Amino acid sequence: MKKIHLLITSALVAMLACSMSAQEKMVPFKTTLPKPKLAGTPVAVKVANLETADDIAKRPPVMIPEGSTNLAQGKPVTASDAFPVIGMLEQVTDGDKDSDEGCFVEFGDGKQWVQIDLEKEAKISAIAVWHFHSQARAYSDVIVQISNDPDFLAGVTTVFNNDHDNSAGLGAGKDKAYIDTNKGRVIPVNAVAGRYVRLYSNGNTANTANHYIEVEVWGK
Numbered sequence: 001m002k003k004i005h006l007l008i009t010s011a012l013v014a015m016l017a018c019s020m021s022a023q024e025k026m027v028p029f030k031t032t033l034p035k036p037k038l039a040g041t042p043v044a045v046k047v048a049n050l051e052t053a054d055d056i057a058k059r060p061p062v063m064i065p066e067g068s069t070n071l072a073q074g075k076p077v078t079a080s081d082a083f084p085v086i087g088m089l090e091q092v093t094d095g096d097k098d099s100d101e102g103c104f105v106e107f108g109d110g111k112q113w114v115q116i117d118l119e120k121e122a123k124i125s126a127i128a129v130w131h132f133h134s135q136a137r138a139y140s141d142v143i144v145q146i147s148n149d150p151d152f153l154a155g156v157t158t159v160f161n162n163d164h165d166n167s168a169g170l171g172a173g174k175d176k177a178y179i180d181t182n183k184g185r186v187i188p189v190n191a192v193a194g195r196y197v198r199l200y201s202n203g204n205t206a207n208t209a210n211h212y213i214e215v216e217v218w219g220k
């Protein structure tokens with residue numbers, strides 16, 4: 001009896017040690033931030049599902065595994081609108097997050113997407129996006145998806161969706177609309193595996209166009 005007990009105990013200790021070593025150390029997400037700059041005429045941000053100051057205060061810090069890096073840096077970008085109105089697709093992953101003219105890409109009206117090819121499957125822990133931050137505005141139907149299919153027809157995981165009324169037709173989402181700032185929006189991702197990241201938007205509260213300054217995809 002004592003021998004069996006000992007065996008069970010040692011098996012439990014081994015299991016515990018194994019699960020502890022498999023668990024990665026989590027650290028708070030941190031990236032370089034561009035300078036805040038609000039310019040131009042303020043426009044009222046009117047949107048049905050805008051997050052409140054209370055929502056912002058309650059939002060927990062995004063935690064990522066220690067040693068994660070921005071896998072999107074310099075990676076190829078494609079888009080629903082291959083010829084942006086302003087800027088070049090490469091600017092979405094060039095590391096420049098400044099708000100100035102010439103630092104953002106503008107896509108046409110209505111629903112548009114940009115897609116980043118990480119060039120191989122990765123385990124993704126966070127996605128940070130800066131749409132535009134020199135004027136307070138909220139972008140509509142922000143939907144962020146991960147897949148190994150470049151056409152996003154199969155094996156799609158949606159990690160953010162603030163299209164509360166399903167106007168984008170990808171399903172209604174429970175995330176809130178938010179006002180872009182120089183801090184960008186950091187979306188927590190629960191170790192989703194995938195090679196491609198696609199981000200949708202559908203105009204914003206200041207105009208009907210879509211903008212990107214930078215997208216970061218953090219993982220291993």
Ligand SMILES: [Ca+2]
Binds near residue numbers: 093094095213
């Ligand atoms: Ca950029």
Ligand SMILES: [Ca+2]
Binds near residue numbers: 162168
């Ligand atoms: Ca909507």
